[in-house]
Amino acid sequence: MSDTNQATANISNALLEDLEYRGLIHQTTNREALQEKLNNERVVLYCGFDPTADSLHIGHLLPVLILRHFQKAGHNPIALVGGGTGLIGDPSGRSTERSLNTADTVAEWTNRLKDQLSRFLDFNQEANGAKLVSNYDWIAPLDIITFLRDIGKHFTVNYMLAKDSVDSRLANGISFTEFSYMILQSYDFYKLLTDHNCTLQIGGSDQWGNITAGLDLIGKMGGGSAYGMTLPLVTKSDGKKFGKSESGAVWLDRSKTSVYAFYQFWINTDDNDVIKFLKYFTFLDRGQIAELETELSTRPEKRAAQRELAREVTRLVHGEEAVISAEKITEALFSGDVTLLTEAELVEALQDMPTTVINEEEIPLMDLLIAAQAAPSRRQARQDIESGAVYINGQRQNAIDFVVTQEQRLHSKYVVLRRGKKNYFLVKFE
Structure with a gap:
């Protein structure tokens, strides 16, 4: 083995060990063969991301970072955006049908996801550069006869019904549209193998059925050896949903x-x-x-x-x-000192806080508390002011007759009202 190949092998050995240390490997197909392949060659792998919204969320972050781990170890990741499958809808992990979006919407969201994915992967490296692809490029040209004869014939209904993504939907019903999703994702894997020599697909644990279906299709269509790996479902210790x-x-x-x-x-x-x-x-x-x-x-x-x-x-x-x-x-x-923030930082800090627009030059503090819904009544407003629980721009105000004027405005139009330690209210003067 050459020095370069030996170095790649050492990195690949360390890669799977590191992923195991991090708890990032849930299931793999033919683990020993996959390890040997990683040791001896530069592997092309992919993960798919359907454009079901105009942005990725942190639930997508883990598979994106796995692709980055592989690239750092010398392998070639492909980020597949589901411009085609996004028009169909993945039944995995859902109890009801997804709403179908228009082709224009899916196309726009596909482009946004491509831009976000480019932040995490290096597409400019010569040896192990990443690629961005959309499965719309090979799904859209398929005619129904080709789809049924050349691809669909390799899937039995019994086989598909046994997959968790389909079986879990039978009680509530599943359309033929979403039922066919597994076939399309399987075809993705086959196309990436034949067109890009992609031999490994990764995905969340809910994608295991779709991944293994792709491996079966590759075998039946003579595509060669390929592998699958899933990541764990991210959970929180308190039982609440992550993300x-x-x-x-x-x-x-x-x-x-x-x-x-x-x-x-x-x-x-x-x-x-x-x-x-x-x-x-x-x-x-x-x-x-x-x-x-x-x-x-x-x-x-x-x-x-x-x-x-x-x-x-x-x-x-x-x-x-x-x-x-x-x-x-x-x-x-x-x-409590918000005066040091720029206008953009101030708005960002309080964008999820209650915001009130005031069309007056000045307003008594007690009236402001009521207008901003920081106090439910004048009696409570008076009590909060007298007890020292009310702050204007971080400064405690305990005078009942205090009036908020232009002098208190930050960036000429904002006042930050705080009641107690954590109850913030943004007031905008127009």
């Missing part, structure tokens, strides 16, 4: 989930989950993670592991400047 915040899904698009909200999602990780998430979602090495685990056990109140998790994932998704901005906003809200 959801109080305001809904956590998106990778900063216009849908602000950088600050994204950072806060990770920094609020429970102690019982943070080490697992550091292994899953960061590229920190074992020594760094071990140090954070020790810090967590000896000084949990410092939340060092959570801060590092928030920094690392925010940096991966949004870049270093986003980390600096998120930490600046976090410090400002913690200290």
